[in-house]
Amino acid sequence: MLNQSLSKKRKGFELLMRTLMIASAILTAVLVVFLLVYVLLEGVPNITWELLSGKPSYLTERIGILPDIVNTIYIVLATMLIVLPLGVGAAIYLTEYASDRKIVGMIEYAAETLSGIPSIIYGLVGMLLFSNSMGTCLMAGALTLVIMNLPTIMRTTQESLKTVPQSYREGAFGLGAGKWRVIRTVVLPGCVDGIVTGCILSVGRILGESAALLFTAGFAHALNGLINGLASPGATLTVALYVYAKEQGEFGVAFAIAAILMILTVLINFAATFVQSHYTKRRRV
Amino acid sequence: MPIKENTNKNRTMRKIDPLQSLNSWDKKSRHQTIEHIIHGIFLLLGLIAVGCVLVITVYLVISGIPAIREIGLFDFLFGEEWASTAAEARYGILPFILTSIYGTLGAIVIGVPIGFMTAVYLSKLASPRVKSVMQSAVSMLAGIPSVVYGLVGMLVLVPGIRKVFDVPDGASLLAAIVVLAIMILPSIIKMSVTALDAVPKEYEDASFALGATPIETYFKVSVPAAKSGIAAAVVLGVGRAIGEAMAVMMVAGNVPNMPDSLFQSVRFLTTAVASEMAYSSGLQQQALFSIALVLFFFIMLINAALNFLLKREKE
Numbered sequence: 210m211l212n213q214s215l216s217k218k219r220k221g222f223e224l225l226m227r228t229l230m231i232a233s234a235i236l237t238a239v240l241v242v243f244l245l246v247y248v249l250l251e252g253v254p255n256i257t258w259e260l261l262s263g264k265p266s267y268l269t270e271r272i273g274i275l276p277d278i279v280n281t282i283y284i285v286l287a288t289m290l291i292v293l294p295l296g297v298g299a300a301i302y303l304t305e306y307a308s309d310r311k312i313v314g315m316i317e318y319a320a321e322t323l324s325g326i327p328s329i330i331y332g333l334v335g336m337l338l339f340s341n342s343m344g345t346c347l348m349a350g351a352l353t354l355v356i357m358n359l360p361t362i363m364r365t366t367q368e369s370l371k372t373v374p375q376s377y378r379e380g381a382f383g384l385g386a387g388k389w390r391v392i393r394t395v396v397l398p399g400c401v402d403g404i405v406t407g408c409i410l411s412v413g414r415i416l417g418e419s420a421a422l423l424f425t426a427g428f429a430h431a432l433n434g435l436i437n438g439l440a441s442p443g444a445t446l447t448v449a450l451y452v453y454a455k456e457q458g459e460f461g462v463a464f465a466i467a468a469i470l471m472i473l474t475v476l477i478n479f480a481a482t483f484v485q486s487h488y489t490k491r492r493r494v
Numbered sequence: 495m496p497i498k499e500n501t502n503k504n505r506t507m508r509k510i511d512p513l514q515s516l517n518s519w520d521k522k523s524r525h526q527t528i529e530h531i532i533h534g535i536f537l538l539l540g541l542i543a544v545g546c547v548l549v550i551t552v553y554l555v556i557s558g559i560p561a562i563r564e565i566g567l568f569d570f571l572f573g574e575e576w577a578s579t580a581a582e583a584r585y586g587i588l589p590f591i592l593t594s595i596y597g598t599l600g601a602i603v604i605g606v607p608i609g610f611m612t613a614v615y616l617s618k619l620a621s622p623r624v625k626s627v628m629q630s631a632v633s634m635l636a637g638i639p640s641v642v643y644g645l646v647g648m649l650v651l652v653p654g655i656r657k658v659f660d661v662p663d664g665a666s667l668l669a670a671i672v673v674l675a676i677m678i679l680p681s682i683i684k685m686s687v688t689a690l691d692a693v694p695k696e697y698e699d700a701s702f703a704l705g706a707t708p709i710e711t712y713f714k715v716s717v718p719a720a721k722s723g724i725a726a727a728v729v730l731g732v733g734r735a736i737g738e739a740m741a742v743m744m745v746a747g748n749v750p751n752m753p754d755s756l757f758q759s760v761r762f763l764t765t766a767v768a769s770e771m772a773y774s775s776g777l778q779q780q781a782l783f784s785i786a787l788v789l790f791f792f793i794m795l796i797n798a799a800l801n802f803l804l805k806r807e808k809e
Binding site: 229298307312329463 | 525528529532533535536537539540541542543544546547549550553554557607608609610611612614615616619620628630631632633634635637638639640641642644645646648649650676679683707709710712713733736737738739740743744764767768771772782783786789790793794796797800801
């Protein structure tokens with residue numbers, strides 16, 4: 210009714226913008242669905258038990274990705290173990306201790322800068338800093354990833370620290386608790402959701418990282434124990450995908466790895482959404 | 495505040511039993527020392543991020559300067575030929591710089607309109623259900639590893655370009671632009687949606703009351719109100735596109751040509767570093783560090799712009 214009274218020009222604008230918006234949204238949705246379906250269709254048939262449980266052997270000309278899976282797990286573990294205390298500690302400093310606006314601004318600016326640096330530069334600096342001193346190994350890769358993921362953990366923890374009500378802290382102080390005790394017993398338990406979300410996001414980023422690992426962790430496919438593994442070079446799943454696709458032309462294996470990575474990405478996304486909604490619900494109650 | 499109260503208590507206690515009070519005063523000061531130490535530890539942890547930025551900057555500058563000095567800044571930045579392994583090596587990175595700029599611009603030209611329109615749709619028109627489903631789809635897109643984009647690009651996009659445009663090799667600047675456009679979509683959509691969601695409802699209500707249609711309101715009131723946030727989204731997209739290495743390496747052909755046409759095999763700043771790092775040494779390796787320094791310089795400019803826009807958005 211209202212539309213009938215509009216001039217032709219306004220009607221045209223209305224129609225054009227509405228079409229463009231809906232077309233763009235559909236295009237985005239189609240892209241996501243296409244990528245998911247295409248990779249899964251090409252990859253899943255290639256995922257065999259042999260592929261998952263073996264290592265590459267030139268004798269039998271068989272390709273196995275077990276070492277890459279194990280390396281990925283090692284690197285995720287090592288990175289998270291180091292970055293968690295650092296990131297959470299930095300966030301606690303920013304929200305609980307820091308009183309100087311200048312220091313806070315400086316640290317926050319540094320964290321933003323870190324999150325904007327591309328991974329290839331991390332790879333290069335990681336190579337100079339870590340690989341040149343300890344050799345190309347998973348640990349060098351993990352340390353590089355620690356710097357990369359520091360801002361993520363810092364930001365998510367900080368955001369959830371801000372939502373812990375000030376009255377909780379005051380109540381604990383009023384009961385005579387010292388600052389450290391308040392942080393340990395009142396503040397930290399209140400921001401578990403932020404820490405967990407940060408962990409999930411970081412794990413996702415580590416799983417998808419390749420450029421930063423190429424020159425720090427190398428691309429060997431040896432199967433090692435944890436300690437040995439961290440001290441020796443190894444490819445994660447993404448690096449293995451790159452090597453198989455680009456250098457060796459083994460597209461079947463590459464797609465199998467891509468499918469595994471896609472499934473993990475979906476799971477990680479669900480986990481992150483779940484944790485966030487779960488805790489927001491609880492907080493509201 | 496609590497500390498002051500406790501010292502008062504100590505003073506009264508001392509009158510009652512000197513020995514016990516001495517003991518508890520000792521405990522108090524030990525307690526305070528521990529608090530100071532913990533404060534110091536947290537300060538150190540907080541400063542790690544600053545330390546990392548400093549170390550990265552210093553390392554890149556120190557390792558990037560020697561080659562620039564040896565080659566000459568002008569010859570390095572504006573030299574049109576890169577032949578690092580030739581008998582008479584040439585280190586001109588203009589092809590890489592131009593490729594990175596063209597590639598990023600191309601990705602922005604394709605990605606920004608699509609991302610922007612999608613964001614307006616999600617923020618203003620979509621039902622809550624559609625919005626939440628689409629938002630998880632967009633997060634999904636952001637989470638896909640870049641090598642997977644590269645793989646799909648290699649096997650779908652590159653042959654597609656070869657067939658559609660009838661060129662000898664589909665691995666080209668165009669393929670890289672398309673892949674980059676898709677990869678920056680999630681950053682643009684997410685940030686624009688946040689900015690559009692934050693526009694006060696009253697602005698839109700006022701516009702409705704004046705007789706504007708919803709679509710007119712969204713584009714002529716909401717979008718201008720959110721323009722800093724949307725600009726920040728675009729800048730973030732630029733940063734992502736210029737820094738992407740692996741996906742581009744897999745689809746752009748990786749030959750150090752000048753980017754004369756969309757169908758040329760090209761090499762970006764990022765891929766220039768990545769593709770020769772493994773076997774380089776001497777001046778060649780130093781030149782790669784210099785390329786990284788140039789890339790870092792671009793990124794710092796983009797970061798500064800992003801920070802400026804975000805600060806304005808907050809105000």
